[in-house]
Each structure stands twice: as structure tokens, then as C-alpha cells.
Amino acid sequence: MKRRRILALLGGFLAALLLAIGFKIVMPAAVDAQSARLLIAAAASLQNAIEEIDPLFESANPGIIVSYNFAASGPLQQQIEQGAPVDLFISAAVRQMNALQEGNLIVSNTRRNLLTNSLVLVAPRNSTLGLTGFRQLANSDVERISMGEPRSVPAGQYAEELFRNLGIWDQLQPKLVFGNSVRNVLGTVESGNADAGVVYATDARISAQVTQVATAPSDLHTPIVYPMAVVAASRNQQAARTYARFLRSRQAQAVFRRYGFGIAS
Known part of the structure; x- marks a missing residue:
């Protein structure tokens, strides 16, 4: 303990001496958390x-x-x-x-x-199918439906939950075209390569090439x-x-x- 006190006193004396003869003690610069x-x-x-x-x-x-x-x-x-x-x-x-x-x-x-967010059904703006709801996707005149891959795309997960709760999941299986993101799904509908697609309301809002035809009831899928x-x-x-x-x-x-x-x- 006495040795530590002596070292501390010597350190303080040395610092004072250096300042007295004009030396500057430069402290390490602080890391800028905002850079x-x-x-x-x-x-x-x-x-x-x-x-x-x-x-x-x-x-x-x-x-x-x-x-x-x-x-x-x-x-x-x-x-x-x-x-x-x-x-x-x-x-x-x-x-x-x-x-x-x-x-x-x-x-x-x-x-x-x-x-x-909310889940919506979209169709190409020039569609002639007259879709107004998700249950109509089971109709024979709807041939291709785009949705996200449920295992990796949350919008696809929500869509699967919706279709299962509506009791039409099994009927839709042969028609489904899976996308690797919700934007991929939107693009498939925009290009006319699907008769309809399930995306978020925010995606439908940014596209001039699709029409939002229905909104999924929020109690039929996990909250988004x-x-x-x-x-x-x-x-x-x-x-x-x-x-x-x-x-x-x-x-x-x-x-x-x-x-x-x-x-x-």
C-alpha cells in the first residue's frame, strides 16, 4: 500500500513538473459515438x-x-x-x-x-375478373395467385393463415405462385403473370399497375x-x-x- 502511495505521489509530481516547463499532456481522444x-x-x-x-x-x-x-x-x-x-x-x-x-x-x-400493416388482395389494373374478395380466388376463372413463400416471407405466412382460416387453402394449392419477397409478388401481379396477389396495403399503395380489391380481416391472421x-x-x-x-x-x-x-x- 505504501509503495502505491509513493508511486502515485511521484506520478503527480512528474505531471506537475512537465506542465511547469511547458509540456502538454495529451489524453487519448474519445471515440465519437456519432460517427x-x-x-x-x-x-x-x-x-x-x-x-x-x-x-x-x-x-x-x-x-x-x-x-x-x-x-x-x-x-x-x-x-x-x-x-x-x-x-x-x-x-x-x-x-x-x-x-x-x-x-x-x-x-x-x-x-x-x-x-x-394490413394484408390486401390486388389484381392487375386491367383485370376483367371482377374480384372483390379473397374467397373468389377459389373460382375456376382465377388461374394463378401470387403470394410470398410462407417459410421465409412474412406476407406469405399471413396469407397462408388467412386462406386456412377461410377454408380455401387446399383449393388454392394448384394455383399458387410463390415469390421470394412481397415486392416480388407485387411485380408478378403488375406484369400480368398472376391474376391476383396478396401483399401489404403499403405495397398496393405505391403501384399504379395494380388495383386493391379487398382487405383481409385482421382477426383471420397473426397481427402484422x-x-x-x-x-x-x-x-x-x-x-x-x-x-x-x-x-x-x-x-x-x-x-x-x-x-x-x-x-x-
Whole structure:
């Protein structure tokens, strides 16, 4: 103990001596938590809204540069599990986020429900089938129906639940064309390669080539919720938290609402 006190006194004396003769003691620079490059993995249905929000965020946080990977939530989950350098994940369903949380791959206390959505039926704008509801998809004149692959695309998961609850899942099997993302489903309907498709209301809203013909009753499928969380392996967790907070700001929420999203409570 006496030796430690002597060393401390000598250290203090040396510092004072150096200052007295004009030397400057330079402390290590603090790490700037507001200067980073982020990679955000986000559900495909968020692309248009987030691309509009991005310049607003970067203007408010000029030290943080953001890149994005938009895809179906299932493949994004798998990429994170395989070590992709993702900083923040925004899923279109709780299933994928739950899997990452169970594997301790997200920072649990950063998980928040961000948005909500609804499931709709769309048809090509020039369709002559006169569709007005989901049950009509079982009619013989409807030959091809596009929906997301249920195992990897949340919109497909919701669609399967809907069709099963309507009692028409088995009848629709021969007609189904599976897409690898909800935007892929939308494109299939836009091109006329499907008579109808099941997408989110926000996707139908951005396309001039399809018509929304029905909205699924919310009690016939799992609630559509978009959770987000910082990825545990992120090297930029403080900047990722800053980005997540911005997505919940009034400025960002106004953009989400304009695209038709609901704000999660």
C-alpha cells in the first residue's frame, strides 16, 4: 500500500513538473459515438419509406452513413445468423426477431415494435375478373395467385393463415405462385403473370399497375407488426440506437404514415 502511495505521489509530481516547463499532456481522444457506418437489414416492404427517411436522418446525424439491405425477413434473419455485418434489423414479423432473440443475436433491450400493416388482395389494373374478395380466388376463372413463400416471407405466412382460416387453402394449392419477397409478388401481379396477389396495403399503395380489391380481416391472421432491434454483433451499437430512435421520431413517423403504415404502440 505504501509503495502505491509513493508511486502515485511521484506520478503527480512528474505531471506537475512537465506542465511547469511547458509540456502538454495529451489524453487519448474519445471515440465519437456519432460517427459510424451502419448497415440496416430491413423488410422489403419498407424500402420506399426508409429511402425517403434516409436523407432526413443523415442530415440530422451527419457523422453517420447508412447502407441498406432490403429483402424478405427470413433471408435477412439467416444472414444475421451467418454473421453478416448488420447493425440493426427491422423485420416484417415477430417470428424472425424471436428466433434471433432466442439465439442471443440481438440486444434485447433495444427491441421495439415500430410499425403495423394490413394484408390486401390486388389484381392487375386491367383485370376483367371482377374480384372483390379473397374467397373468389377459389373460382375456376382465377388461374394463378401470387403470394410470398410462407417459410421465409412474412406476407406469405399471413396469407397462408388467412386462406386456412377461410377454408380455401387446399383449393388454392394448384394455383399458387410463390415469390421470394412481397415486392416480388407485387411485380408478378403488375406484369400480368398472376391474376391476383396478396401483399401489404403499403405495397398496393405505391403501384399504379395494380388495383386493391379487398382487405383481409385482421382477426383471420397473426397481427402484422414490424419489430426492430440492434444486432448483438454490431460494432456500432450506439449509432444503431441513434438510428432506431430516429425511426420513432415524429419526422420519420410522418413519412411512414404517408406510405400507409400504422405506428405500433
